[in-house]
Amino acid sequence: MSNMLDYEKERKEFQWNVPEFFNFAGDVVDRWAENPDKLAMLWVDEQDQEIRRTFKDFKERSNRLANLLMEQGVRAGDVVILIMPRYIEWWETFLACLKVGAIVSPGTVQLTSKDLAYRIQTAQSVAIISDVKTANKVDEIKQELSSLKLKIAVGEPKEGWLHYQTEMENHSTEFAVVKTRSDDGAILFFTSGTTGNPKMTLHTQVSYPYAHFVTGKYWLDLNPADLHWNLSDTGWGKAGWSSLFGPWSMGAALFVYHETRFSTKRCLELLQKYPITTFCGAPTNYRMLVLEDLSQYKFPTLRSCTGAGEPLNPEVIETWRKATGLTIRDGYGQTETVLVIGNFPCVPIRPGAMGKPAPGFEVEVIDDTGAVLPPGKEGDIAIKVLPQRPAGLFKEYWQEPERTQHCFRGSWYITGDRAVKDPDGYFWFVGRTDDVILASGYRIGPFEVESALIEHDAVAESAVVASPDDLRGEIVKAFVVLTDGYQPSPQLVKELQDYVKKVTAPYKYPREIEFVDALPKTVSGKIRRVQLREMEWSKKSKK
Incomplete structure (x- = not known):
């Protein structure tokens, strides 16, 4: 039974009811731990080793680490x-930090020494807890890290670092969780902008840990009997959404697969082998999965599939639905928010649409003055923050009041994405504000062109950007990754161009197509259009 049966009724009756004090580790995880047998995680690695952990295990292990952190001088704030x-210790550490009131700053293992130096210095971090590979990178720059007082390495013992596994055994499983206020800082994400250094996005105890119950309840549609698998890397916001706060708010168990790189065949085998009920992936993952022969697999327990990170192409949704009987439900939010727009189980899906606003959020498409636009008009996706600010919105860009202020227009928070709302209240994504292409006076969103291209059998993936043009100002240029069996040729360029003209409006077709082996992506699987665009503009400016 779904958690929301009547969308309009739920939205109307929804209230945030934010408590004065809140601590996710103490108030949610430790509460589920009252049932000593309740499964919290089924962890599997590439060698098929399986580890099962209960909520009680996580309570006790995070208590041990919390005691160690306090002993080493880590304090609230x-x-x-x-x-x-994807080590189990990632979850233990996150919970332990929350229990002592510290602010957790997660990062991906792909960060370089330079990235690490920037983060540690800018955030004035007092401690780092990492795998040994990351610890080696930190040691390369240790003379630059004056704020760092505590270093803990997970895995092999390392000189100059406390050894996680050894230290844990020397500390008590009892810990009095620090009483944290709802508006106390809890998480600091470094989120990449299109230019310059990453911004520091500060979340409070409620804006992510508490408010993600909206994500878990309404969009992921989880309950305590579920086994939920999210493909996300631990280093980005989506892990908070779908690998921690969303599922554990609802008491669902996590399926975690520790792999060095994503394998489509292995992914499908695991979905077939384990009793996974709900599955969440980035569009990149799904685009790769539908290239496999899905008829060879059966997913007997799977009942729900969701996608987030960037919009999902209708063609991919349809291929997956034909093979599995399940429709991938797209969801929209940012590192700065929880789920704010989504396709919910009780709402009819329009393939390619972002869906409708989540309970607890008033979302509209607005113009430059902050006025709500009528259906069919493109504008900025905005979240109402006055007179009442919803719980699931970040507190600020840390130490950057001007940048924070720049995100607000009147009573609205501006997401930086553009969309059109249809007469029935569905949102349709156009693109990032800076991704929209202006060609001969027309505004063209890259997503629509990419979705048209991917419908063609030759196209595995595509990215569409603006390319400078003397006559038109900008033209549409597509970077295309071909499926197996297709070769680049002028004939194929023309065939793809004609196909897009037929599927979308003629003026939207890509006037240039470049075939590439792979597209540049962020660690979260989002296509880095900004990189392609900058490359394109610098290349043509040199001519």
């Missing part, structure tokens, strides 16, 4: 950098 692959 201190920033702790957390970087490791």
